[in-house]
Amino acid sequence: MMVESATETIRTTSSNQNGVSSLSSQSEGGGREGGSNGDTNGEISPVDLLHLQQQQALQAARQFLLQQATGLSSPSSNEVKQSPVQVPVSMAMMTPQMITPQQMQQILSPPQLQALLQQQQALMLQQLQEYYKKQQEQLHLQLLSQQQQAGKQAKEQQQLGSKQLAFQQQLIQMQQLQQQHILNLQRQGLVGLQPGQGAVPIQSLQQAMCPTDLQQLWKDVASVQSAEEAIKHEGLDLSTNSSNSTSYSASKVSPQIPHHPLPNGQNSVHTPKRDRARLFEWISSFTKGESSDEHLTPYSKGTPLQSTHSTHEEHTASHPLYGHGECKWPGCEALCEDMGQFIKHLNSEHALDDRSTAQCRVQMQVVQQLEIQLAKESERLQAMMTHLHMRPSEPKPFNQPLNLASSGSLLKRDSEGFPEGLPHPPTSAATPITPLRQGPSVISSSSLHGVGPIRRRNSDKFCTPIASELAQNCEFYKNADVRPPFTYASLIRHAILESPDRQLTLNEIYNWFTRMFAYFRRNTATWKNAVRHNLSLHKCFVRVENVKGAVWTVDEVEYQKRRPPKMTGSPTLVKNMISGLGFGSLNASYQAALAESSLSLLNSPTLVNNSTGASLNMLHVGHDDVSSTVEQVNSNGSCSPGLSPQQYGHHVHVKEEPAEMEEDSRPVSLIASVTQNLSMPGDERDMDEELPTEELE
């Protein structure tokens, strides 16, 4: 996705600004120039011509690089439209160290980078080939014109013949040189791929983009420049030189310098002097911070780096290119004892020359990629937030579970059905999303309550166990008028289990709701009715007549049984959960969640062995482990610790039983309770599937 758009960006930039045609037009200009030279100065020697051609070639190649870099700094409208958050490269170039290779490695995924680079490689190679082709045509034209001249002047025929021969030889040499150059670029990764070439050596880009490699990459750029210098100064002799100096492992990936043209579309057949002057203008416009300041993003604006840089970098106490006693120029790492030495080093080694400029361009490219990536990620974030109805302007809590964000009803399946049993993504249990949420100031809109119920089972099912979720977000729910992502049943159960005696009166349940959740401080009639409804409806809630009145308890077995663990939703999740019992390399919080999940899973009747008595005991033990250990650990601490494990599940099916009966039934086994229950014909709820055998089978 990102690669697509990135290349698209490049393409649009190129097409908009004559990127592709600039080379050809340039070579055409060069051709005309060479042609006129040939016409007017027939005396020009082939060697001079060749030298001129070479210089033109070098100049064009350099210009080509410059155009790419310049094109980056002037994003087209498409780019702007495409990535509103995009940061202009100009200011990034001022502080090349702002985005380190490590950061780049972190942000850009290797496949993305690789694909992008390959695209750019292909494009660049294509253009280079095109350029060389033009050069060859040019030479042929000149040859032709010379031949015509020769035809007119038969007198000098022989001389010309030898001249032609020499010229042709040089032409061949020139072609070899060009091929060598392309090959050389390919080796260095600057041009890596023939356009039609499908198979690309898949190398680990991550490895390629590790800091050391990036440094090497910088050095490589420098070597390219050196090679070009060599070409310039040594004429034809460069081939061995450059290829040797750039013997570079093909497995390395160098950053591709895309072919962005000059923004003004100028042809670049300038003399080197003029080119440098323009280059200096171009760079100094950044270093002076004139135009770049308006491009500063909130991220970079006002940072120390930026501020020091925008003043006068050479004279500030701290230099963005200087740190830890060494030069931070990409690929340099020269040790400088003090700032003065560094300044000296900077001025001598990183003066305004082709190499530094090329490095600047590469850095710009790096920044550009990062910006594209940032824009993409920002877009994604926006889309996600929009999807979750959590636009940044909205004061809704970020930590709000997905389901309740959309409507504001209780979740359909909560941790109750898969109660603390299922593993949950570390979103709420292990990962610190919490800092992102907005906290107590969050007051939900009326839409939260006005809209009908929207429940999502899945998130409820596999997300957070109520205990850990509540433990983590206790304060949040207390203050934020946000509907908790749990079912009434799970909340009631949690409230009861959290109580010292694991039993609550209805009013105490009400109080727990209002105490724990700001949401339940209004619309009391509705949710209280729902609570009562749930208490009555679910068999897992057992009403016990106490001396002080009726209290409600939880039949954990029934609760677990109530919803058989349908793990169809995420088999791998279950698998991982089970395999995660080893708790190998997970972090502590997630281990806790896993432990909770695993224990709960063990409690699940479907996973327990089927022999009645043992299973029941096991059930009890395991279940108590979950409830007393996990729940208490994970709850917000209000649980009373003094309860014996056997207290769970003892009040099973004592509904409508007299209080003393309940008291006596405490030590009684579950079987006894169930048997008792069987004798109650009125309780139909307990009749279906309540037999112990069924329960355990």
Next chain:
DNA sequence: TCGAACCTAAACAGCA
């Protein structure tokens, strides 16, 4: 499409 689970609303009864 169907069933399960859940939510909401409401009717009703019993009791203090």
Next chain:
DNA sequence: CTGCTGTTTAGGTTCG
């Protein structure tokens, strides 16, 4: 009579 508690029914949504 009122309010609380508890039960039951009905209708709706969501999801597998």
